[in-house]
Amino acid sequence: MDRNLLIISTVCFLAAVVRTGIVLRTGFFRPGKFNFLAIGLGFLFQTAFLSIRGHAVGRCPLTNLFEVFIFLAWAVALIYLLVGPAYRLSLMGAFTAPLVVLLQGFALIAPIDIRHPVNLPANPSLEFHASVSLVAYGAFALACIAGVMYLVQERQLKTHQLRSIFYHLPPLTDLFAAITRLLWWGFILYTVGIVSGFFTGRPLPRVQVVAAIGVWLLYAAILQGRYLRRIAPKRIAALCIVGFSVALTLLWGITFSAQTHSVP
Amino acid sequence: MNLFCVGLSHHTANVETRERFAGGAGSECTLREAGCAEALVLATCNRVEVYAASEKRVSTDQIAECLLQKAEVNDRGHSEALPFYRYEAAKCVQHLFRVASGLDSMVVGETEILGQTKKAYQSARETGAVGPCLHRLFQRAFRVAKQVRTYTEITRGSVSVGSVAVDLAQKIFGKLSDCGVLVLGAGETSERTVRTLISRGANDLRVSNRSNDRAEELAQRVGGRAVRFDEWPQQCSEIDILITSTSSETPLLTPTNLGPMLANRIDRPLFIIDIAVPRDVDPTVNEMDGVYLYDIDALRSVAEQSLAVRRQQIASAEAIIAEHVADFFDKISGELTRGSQITAGSPVADSSLPASQL
Numbered sequence: 001m002d003r004n005l006l007i008i009s010t011v012c013f014l015a016a017v018v019r020t021g022i023v024l025r026t027g028f029f030r031p032g033k034f035n036f037l038a039i040g041l042g043f044l045f046q047t048a049f050l051s052i053r054g055h056a057v058g059r060c061p062l063t064n065l066f067e068v069f070i071f072l073a074w075a076v077a078l079i080y081l082l083v084g085p086a087y088r089l090s091l092m093g094a095f096t097a098p099l100v101v102l103l104q105g106f107a108l109i110a111p112i113d114i115r116h117p118v119n120l121p122a123n124p125s126l127e128f129h130a131s132v133s134l135v136a137y138g139a140f141a142l143a144c145i146a147g148v149m150y151l152v153q154e155r156q157l158k159t160h161q162l163r164s165i166f167y168h169l170p171p172l173t174d175l176f177a178a179i180t181r182l183l184w185w186g187f188i189l190y191t192v193g194i195v196s197g198f199f200t201g202r203p204l205p206r207v208q209v210v211a212a213i214g215v216w217l218l219y220a221a222i223l224q225g226r227y228l229r230r231i232a233p234k235r236i237a238a239l240c241i242v243g244f245s246v247a248l249t250l251l252w253g254i255t256f257s258a259q260t261h262s263v264p
Numbered sequence: 265m266n267l268f269c270v271g272l273s274h275h276t277a278n279v280e281t282r283e284r285f286a287g288g289a290g291s292e293c294t295l296r297e298a299g300c301a302e303a304l305v306l307a308t309c310n311r312v313e314v315y316a317a318s319e320k321r322v323s324t325d326q327i328a329e330c331l332l333q334k335a336e337v338n339d340r341g342h343s344e345a346l347p348f349y350r351y352e353a354a355k356c357v358q359h360l361f362r363v364a365s366g367l368d369s370m371v372v373g374e375t376e377i378l379g380q381t382k383k384a385y386q387s388a389r390e391t392g393a394v395g396p397c398l399h400r401l402f403q404r405a406f407r408v409a410k411q412v413r414t415y416t417e418i419t420r421g422s423v424s425v426g427s428v429a430v431d432l433a434q435k436i437f438g439k440l441s442d443c444g445v446l447v448l449g450a451g452e453t454s455e456r457t458v459r460t461l462i463s464r465g466a467n468d469l470r471v472s473n474r475s476n477d478r479a480e481e482l483a484q485r486v487g488g489r490a491v492r493f494d495e496w497p498q499q500c501s502e503i504d505i506l507i508t509s510t511s512s513e514t515p516l517l518t519p520t521n522l523g524p525m526l527a528n529r530i531d532r533p534l535f536i537i538d539i540a541v542p543r544d545v546d547p548t549v550n551e552m553d554g555v556y557l558y559d560i561d562a563l564r565s566v567a568e569q570s571l572a573v574r575r576q577q578i579a580s581a582e583a584i585i586a587e588h589v590a591d592f593f594d595k596i597s598g599e600l601t602r603g604s605q606i607t608a609g610s611p612v613a614d615s616s617l618p619a620s621q622l
Contacts, residue, residue, distance in 0.1 A: 160562045164417065167421065171436060172436050229530045
């Protein structure tokens with residue numbers, strides 16, 4: 001039942017991707033409400049899935065890699081729904097949906113939904129640490145998407161080849177402001193996540209701590225470069241993409257290593 | 265009831281002919297005396313058209329006579345030679361829908377015509393010259409124009425060099441009110457571009473020219489301030505948009521001299537509009553981070569791209585219009601027949617609709 005909800009959710013996001021693909025092929029891109037509605041609907045089904053799964057496992061559904069990926073996809077959609085309309089970046093939906101489809105599609109296809117016997121009682125501090133960290137990943141994902149949008153727009157301006165999408169993307173300075181805000185949101189949430197990790201009452205595996213601090217340092221360096229005006233906006237945008245790719249890879253590693261150690 | 269349109273436009277008449285009819289707007293009363301139950305004159309610099317509904321056929325000559333009368337032109341004998349076109353019934357409906365949507369304009373997809381059509385409609389409505397037939401026709405035309413703009417890219421981008429430059433500036437900076445603009449060279453082209461920027465909100469303007477007097481004159485005209493020519497490089501760290509149109513034989517800006525100027529503004533883009541020939545800015549400047557250089561050819565190329573896209577969209581726009589023409593004419597043809605029976609013998613002015621229905 002719960003996986004069916006997830007499949008429906010993935011179909012909703014896929015509908016947004018397909019629509020974007022079709023309109024891009026016609027060369028006439030017109031952002032409408034469709035993407036926003038499709039993502040909104042997909043988000044509702046994601047939430048329903050996580051809720052049912054949470055009740056089933058008796059805690060925040062982050063007990064295996066499958067749930068971590070779904071929770072991450074949920075966080076990406078959540079941040080998009082919060083940020084997209086506020087900063088008039090509704091076109092972000094066209095870029096957000098493919099990432100969510102990839103995360104959920106992989107989670108559904110790969111044999112990673114392994115139910116572990118839960119021996120220990122629920123630990124709210126640990127759940128808080130994990131969920132806040134994943135919402136921070138959602139913000140980093142959106143910063144990555146805004147970075148892609150920035151690079152697309154920048155490339156068109158540099159080459160003087162303006163395609164249909166150019167007229168529907170926000171101005172460069174607005175995109176850069178959005179990237180900065182998303183980086184800040186992600187960085188603050190991630191810091192809270194890391195700090196709270198030290199108050200879970202359980203020893204944290206060293207690999208996880210090193211990986212988490214590595215990601216934190218990477219984003220701290222990007223933000224420092226931005227504020228000291230040492231890195232050009234184009235490079236910040238590219239670093240957001242690199243940063244999220246690294247963070248996602250390490251998340252996999254952290255989750256994998258956590259599964260091999262203990263289950264919350 | 266006959267629904268028809270008589271007019272001349274840039275397609276059929278040269279500017280001398282069109283300007284003879286420039287005063288033709290407001291001829292509705294004369295047209296009604298000539299036998300039109302409802303009449304509306306659309307007079308712009310590119311067209312003079314009469315849209316009318318009448319019980320009996322009113323000839324093209326009669327319409328031309330009315331327009332000439334109003335325009336106070338003393339050469340009515342030549343009206344027969346004038347290149348008027350005439351569209352009846354569905355063709356008239358189609359023509360108006362095309363005009364309102366900008367398909368019949370000199371610059372395909374321009375939107376000014378819609379505002380002019382609305383104004384002409386409003387003016388005719390106030391004089392009571394518009395009745396139920398033209399009311400429905402024009403309301404539908406406004407709807408069609410909106411739909412064409414929404415569902416096609418007929419209005420996408422700009423097709424003039426000045427507007428392209430301003431559009432690009434907005435795509436880089438968003439609000440132009442927060443942007444500093446420096447103009448190098450006080451020529452006519454610079455002034456035109458600056459005025460377009462001002463019309464979109466730019467207000468921090470600086471002008472620099474080899475002759476400081478000319479810089480001050482232009483600065484005064486556009487509401488900016490003059491900067492001595494030897495001081496303009498220092499301004500580059502503060503401004504966002506640079507317009508250059510000097511007559512310098514060698515490039516004023518190269519990566520070598522621009523690099524230090526940009527040292528403290530790495531997080532802010534610089535948009536350079538080089539409209540000088542020969543160019544004032546070395547093309548390799550465009551390769552620098554955060555610098556967007558558009559010379560006159562690049563701006564023209566963008567304008568041509570937009571125009572090409574607009575032309576590609578004509579077929580889609582025509583399809584929308586054809587659908588509306590068929591639907592509108594189906595609906596109105598029966599009513600026109602009934603209307604002609606009802607309004608037979610009634611005063612023309614009675615056919616105007618109350619404001620609440622408009």
